[in-house]
Amino acid sequence: MTSPNMSLAGSYDFFLVALSVLIAILASYAALDLAGRVTSARDKARLLWLSGGAVAMGIGIWSMHYIGMLAFRLPVRVQYDWRTVLLSLLAAIFASAVALFVVSRRQMGVLRASLGSVLMGGGIAAMHYIGMTAMRLPAMCHYSPSLFILSIILAIVISFVALGLTFYFRTETTAWSWRKAVSALVMGLAIPVMHYTGMAAATFTPSTSSHQDLSHAVNVSSLSVVGISIVTLMVLVLVLLTSLADRRFSIQALELESSRRHHQIIETALDAFVEMDSDGLITNWNARAETTFGWPRSDAIGQPFSKIAIPRRYQEADPQGLRRFLAAGEGAVLNKRIEITALHRDGSEFPIELAISSILWGKRRLFAAFVRDVTERKRAEQELARRADELARSNADLEQFAYVASHDLQEPLRMVASYTQLLARRYKGKLDADADEFIGFAVDGATRMQHLIQDLLSYSRITTKGKELQVIDSRAACDQAVANLRVSIAESGAVVTTGSLPTVRADVTQLTQLFQNLIGNAIKYRKERKPEVQVAAKPTEDGWVFCVQDNGIGIEPPFFERIFQMFQRLHTRKQYTGTGIGLAICRKIVERHGGKIWVESQPGNGSAFLFTIPRVEGEINEFKAYRNSAGGG
Amino acid sequence: MNSRPIEILLVEDNPGDARLTLEAFKEAKVINNFTVLGDGVEALAYLRRQGAYANSVQPDLILLDLNLPKKDGREVLAEIKADEQLMKTPVVVLTTSAAEEDIARAYSGHANCYITKPVDLDQFWRVAQSIESFWLSLVKLPQY
Numbered sequence: 001m002t003s004p005n006m007s008l009a010g011s012y013d014f015f016l017v018a019l020s021v022l023i024a025i026l027a028s029y030a031a032l033d034l035a036g037r038v039t040s041a042r043d044k045a046r047l048l049w050l051s052g053g054a055v056a057m058g059i060g061i062w063s064m065h066y067i068g069m070l071a072f073r074l075p076v077r078v079q080y081d082w083r084t085v086l087l088s089l090l091a092a093i094f095a096s097a098v099a100l101f102v103v104s105r106r107q108m109g110v111l112r113a114s115l116g117s118v119l120m121g122g123g124i125a126a127m128h129y130i131g132m133t134a135m136r137l138p139a140m141c142h143y144s145p146s147l148f149i150l151s152i153i154l155a156i157v158i159s160f161v162a163l164g165l166t167f168y169f170r171t172e173t174t175a176w177s178w179r180k181a182v183s184a185l186v187m188g189l190a191i192p193v194m195h196y197t198g199m200a201a202a203t204f205t206p207s208t209s210s211h212q213d214l215s216h217a218v219n220v221s222s223l224s225v226v227g228i229s230i231v232t233l234m235v236l237v238l239v240l241l242t243s244l245a246d247r248r249f250s251i252q253a254l255e256l257e258s259s260r261r262h263h264q265i266i267e268t269a270l271d272a273f274v275e276m277d278s279d280g281l282i283t284n285w286n287a288r289a290e291t292t293f294g295w296p297r298s299d300a301i302g303q304p305f306s307k308i309a310i311p312r313r314y315q316e317a318d319p320q321g322l323r324r325f326l327a328a329g330e331g332a333v334l335n336k337r338i339e340i341t342a343l344h345r346d347g348s349e350f351p352i353e354l355a356i357s358s359i360l361w362g363k364r365r366l367f368a369a370f371v372r373d374v375t376e377r378k379r380a381e382q383e384l385a386r387r388a389d390e391l392a393r394s395n396a397d398l399e400q401f402a403y404v405a406s407h408d409l410q411e412p413l414r415m416v417a418s419y420t421q422l423l424a425r426r427y428k429g430k431l432d433a434d435a436d437e438f439i440g441f442a443v444d445g446a447t448r449m450q451h452l453i454q455d456l457l458s459y460s461r462i463t464t465k466g467k468e469l470q471v472i473d474s475r476a477a478c479d480q481a482v483a484n485l486r487v488s489i490a491e492s493g494a495v496v497t498t499g500s501l502p503t504v505r506a507d508v509t510q511l512t513q514l515f516q517n518l519i520g521n522a523i524k525y526r527k528e529r530k531p532e533v534q535v536a537a538k539p540t541e542d543g544w545v546f547c548v549q550d551n552g553i554g555i556e557p558p559f560f561e562r563i564f565q566m567f568q569r570l571h572t573r574k575q576y577t578g579t580g581i582g583l584a585i586c587r588k589i590v591e592r593h594g595g596k597i598w599v600e601s602q603p604g605n606g607s608a609f610l611f612t613i614p615r616v617e618g619e620i621n622e623f624k625a626y627r628n629s630a631g632g633g
Numbered sequence: 634m635n636s637r638p639i640e641i642l643l644v645e646d647n648p649g650d651a652r653l654t655l656e657a658f659k660e661a662k663v664i665n666n667f668t669v670l671g672d673g674v675e676a677l678a679y680l681r682r683q684g685a686y687a688n689s690v691q692p693d694l695i696l697l698d699l700n701l702p703k704k705d706g707r708e709v710l711a712e713i714k715a716d717e718q719l720m721k722t723p724v725v726v727l728t729t730s731a732a733e734e735d736i737a738r739a740y741s742g743h744a745n746c747y748i749t750k751p752v753d754l755d756q757f758w759r760v761a762q763s764i765e766s767f768w769l770s771l772v773k774l775p776q777y
Contacts, residue, residue, distance in 0.1 A: 411729065414752060415649040421754035422656060450752050 008074050008139055008204040016071030019229055020064045020195070025188025026236045027060025028162070031099065032180050032187075033243050035170040038104040040250065046104075049246075053100050056239040058093030061124060061191065063232035065092070065131055068195045070225050074204060076137050079217035084134035088127045095123025099159070103166040116163050121156030124191075128155075128198045136217040139204040147201035154194040162187045272371040278364065280304050292352075292373050294345030305369070311343045334358055339374065350375045402460035410453055417446035448579075455581035459566075462510060462588045469593065472508045474546070474613075475501040478535055481515035485523065492531055494523045499536035502544050504613045510589045515548070517582045518609050522550035524576060525607075543595070543614040554603040564597065586611070638664040639769050642692035644676040644709065645669065645727075646701050650750070654696065654727070657761030663769045668692065673704025677712055680719050692722060693774045696764075697744075699728040699735060707738060714743040721775045725764060 034053035041049045065088075102108065102116030128151070132141065165183045266273050266284075272292040275284030285300040293300070293309050300308065334356055342352040356369040420442040428436055475498065482489065482496050489496060496519060504511075515535070522533040534549045555563065555570070562568045564587045567580040590597040590611045601607035641658075645651040651669045658665055668690070670676045676697075679686040695713070699706035706726065713719045723745040728735070731749045739747045748764075751757045768774075 410752075411647070414729070414750075415647075417752065418653050418754050418757065419649070422653070425754065447753075454752075 008076060008206060010199075010204070011073045013071045013073060016067050016225065017192075017196075020067040020071060021188065021192050023060060023064040023067065023229070023232055023236075024191040025184055026233065027057055027064060028187035028191070029181065029184035030060060030236050030239050030243075031057050031096070031162070032166050032169050032184055033240060035100060035103045035166040037243050037246055038100050039170045050097065050100050050104070052242075053239065054093050054097035056235050057096035057100070058089060059232055059235050061096065062089045062092040062127060062131075063228055064191065065128060065195055066228060067225060068192060068199070069131060069135075072199055074137065074139070076139055076204075076206070079136040079219055081134045081136055082218050084130060088130040088134065091123050091127035091130055095120045095127065095159075098123060099163060099166070103163055103170055108163070108167045113160060113163055113167075117156050117160035120159040120163070121152065124159065124194065125152045125155040125198070128195060132198075132202065137204070138207055140207045142203045142205065144201045144203070147197060151194055151198040151201055154197055158187070158190045158194055161190065269370075272373075274305055274309075274369040274371060276305050276367040276369065278366075280306055280367075282308075283366070289371065292344075292371060293342070308345070309342050309371075311341055311349055314341065342371070342373075351378045399460055399464055402456055403464065410450070410457075413446065413449055413453065417443070417450055420446055448577075452579045452581070455579045455585065458513065459581055459585050459588060462585065462592055466592060467507045467509065469505045469507055471503055471505055472511070473501070474504050474506065474511060474537065477506070477508050477511040478515045480512045481519055484512070484516050485520055488520065488523050492523050492526060494526075494531035494533060496533045496535065499534070501535070501537050501546075502539070504544060504615075506593055506613060507589075510592070514586050514589045514611070517586050518548040521582060521609075522548060522552060522607070524578070525550075525552045527551070527553055527604075540612065543612050545610055545612045547608050547610045549606065549608040551606040554605055554607050555599060555601040556603050557601075560599050560601070563599065638666045639694065640666050640690050640692045641668070641694050641696060642676065642679065643667055643669045643696045644671075644673065644701065644706065645696070645698045646671045647698075650698070653757065654761065657758050658765065660758070661761070661765040661769070663765055665765075665769065666690075672702045673706065673709040675703075676701075676709055677704070680713065680722075681716075694768050695722055695724045696727045697724050699726060699730055699739075707735075707742065710739065710742045710744055723768065723772075723774065725768065 031053075034049065034057065038046060038049045038053060066085075098116055098119040102112060102120075105112070108116075135141070165187060169177075169180050169183060266286050269286060269288055272289035273284065273286040274282060274289055277283050282300050282303050282305050285295070285297045287297075289300065290296055295303075295308055335358075337353055337355050339351060339353055341349050342354075343349055351374050353372040353374045354369060355371075356367055359366045359368060420439060424436075424439045424443055428439070478498055478501055482498070485496075488494075519533055519535070523531050529551065532551045535546070536549070537544050537546045559570055563570065564583045566584040568584075569578060569580040571578075586609075587597050590613075594614045595612035597609065597611040599607055599609050643651055643654055645654065648671075655667055655669070658667065668679070670679055678684050679689050680691075682689050697706045697709060701709070706728070710724060710726070713722070713724060720743070724743075726739045726744045726747045727750060728748075729750050736747050748760060751760060
């Protein structure tokens with residue numbers, strides 16, 4: 001029974017439209033502001049802000065809507081069912097609550113934002129269309145499906161944008177900001193778009209049906225419009241004012257709490273804390289300062305720090321001292337740790353570590369000093385230094401002793417040895433058999449002691465008389481060692497074969513001695529068979545490993561470490577002669593060259609003594625060349 | 634071979650060492666005459682016939698130790714080799730030192746040879762024999 005030409009023509013009261021837009025903007029601003037409060041509040045306060053905010057925002061949105069409805073004039077008498085109107089208000093409050101809840105969460109993902117905007121947009125749309133059904137008028141209301149859907153989509157899209165904006169601005173700490181205002185303007189303009197789209201979706205056709213339920217219907221007069229507007233504006237302004245006040249209070253509360261916390265931290269600090277004004281007068285003095293300097297807080301405050309805490313002689317030496325530094329607000333003492341001598345109330349002096357920083361507080365300059373009593377540390381440092389000195393001196397003494405023992409003792413010992421030998425030479429067989437034996441023991445003992453002293457001398461000379469390392473041919477050192485050993489090689493019939501040996505950085509005398517000791521051992525600790533000794537070298541990642549391999553008696557694994565220690569011998573003098581210093585010398589030489597020495601052996605099957613000599617920069621090419629040629633052969 | 638005995642000046646502060654050298658040369662075939670002096674100042678006075686040594690016999694060979702009291706062997710060597718009269722007398726440095734710098738310095742100072750005293754007695758005896766067979770028998774020494 002309806003047709004477009006029969007529809008009622010509606011018109012808008014533009015003053016009321018403008019008023020609705022204004023309320024929307026104000027409500028948006030309130031929403032943006034409230035989001036911040038809800039976010040920063042905790043527990044009960046948070047719930048309170050959420051519900052109160054939702055009510056205020058709901059009223060705002062709802063009021064915008066109703067004023068928009070009232071701006072729409074129909075040529076018939078329109079009344080409203082107040083129960084339905086109330087329901088629509090609840091929908092608006094629900095939508096606002098959803099919005100505030102979503103934006104006050106710690107995070108807002110796309111999913112949460114989408115769900116939130118569907119709920120919020122749905123709530124606003126529900127409010128709108130429930131509000132429409134509250135109309136009581138002698139006409140039928142029809143909706144254009146496309147515009148109806150468009151209005152809902154708009155509601156959701158606008159909600160999405162609004163949520164995004166509020167989430168973004170919730171951390172804004174100031175009550176007023178231009179960015180927030182512009183966002184509120186955009187949101188406030190967008191919300192009515194949904195409303196007026198919804199209105200455009202509706203067409204009213206006159207109806208003669210008389211069964212309108214007018215039992216709860218009320219008339220809305222111009223006065224009511226004014227009333228709704230005023231109440232709404234008051235609610236929104238009140239909310240904003242509350243928010244502003246709360247913001248102030250919470251900032252003050254935070255500042256107060258933070259300052260209490262800082263005070264507590266300073267009070268319980270393990271360092272003494274001293275605050276001074278620009279004249280160097282103490283303005284703050286913590287508990288640790290009381291124990292460090294012996295002055296109670298009440299006595300210290302107001303005193304010049306330098307007077308009560310710095311020994312007088314330092315003050316006299318530099319009467320302006322600290323004060324001058326402090327007055328300049330810069331200088332040698334600021335912003336670094338300095339060590340100075342401090343004065344205790346009882347007159348004792350102690351070392352402190354002092355760190356002073358300067359603060360410009362308004363127009364006043366303050367100085368904050370952290371002071372640490374370093375008596376214990378100083379004592380420990382001195383003790384450490386003393387021990388290091390002692391150790392160095394004892395090492396030097398030892399080296400000196402070794403040198404004296406081996407050098408100066410050589411002279412008298414040579415006398416003993418020479419004259420016992422001369423006795424043996426001149427009087428052997430001329431005295432009795434006992435005399436011959438006694439002389440024999442004396443000669444033997446003196447000779448052994450000579451060897452011992454010579455070895456000790458060599459050992460102490462490794463570091464004291466060592467020459468600078470130079471690039472030398474290790475083959476030459478090995479050949480020299482073999483030459484030095486020619487007598488024992490000839491006597492034992494040993495065969496010494498030398499492989500290809502590299503150029504290394506070494507002390508040629510010491511390298512020769514090293515080869516000589518190792519080859520000498522290889523010959524000395526032989527079995528019945530003819531000794532065969534092989535000397536070879538192989539490149540490693542960071543240097544060379546040399547190997548002196550023999551076919552002698554070998555060594556049991558438990559002694560692999562011990563043999564390199566001073567005076568450690570595995571055999572009696574009757575079995576093998578020796579001083580027990582040879583391998584200790586070898587180790588010292590290798591270590592001086594930055595390498596390691598060790599032994600590999602199977603008892604009965606000979607031993608292999610291996611030692612490394614690190615490569616130096618610039619020998620890498622040579623190493624590669626060697627590797628290539630070695631790889632080929 | 635000279636008909637007169639070979640005159641040898643031994644400058645050595647250690648009596649034990651001096652005696653040992655004398656003992657070793659006792660077994661020599663060449664007749665030799667040792668004068669032993671204990672410090673560098675005395676040795677130079679002897680060579681220059683100064684003071685109590687106005688009638689000293691000029692040695693054919695000097696055996697010089699390096700570590701001496703008052704004036705050490707290095708200085709003595711330098712003075713001998715700087716002296717027109719004395720420089721022709723061969724000086725054999727006979728010392729316990731095997732230090733390279735001592736050896737180099739001795740030859741730079743025109744020592745005629747440098748011998749490190751062996752620790753072993755037999756070897757010391759061999760050294761004495763070598764000195765004898767070379768310096769006292771083989772070489773021609775300047776005549777005064």
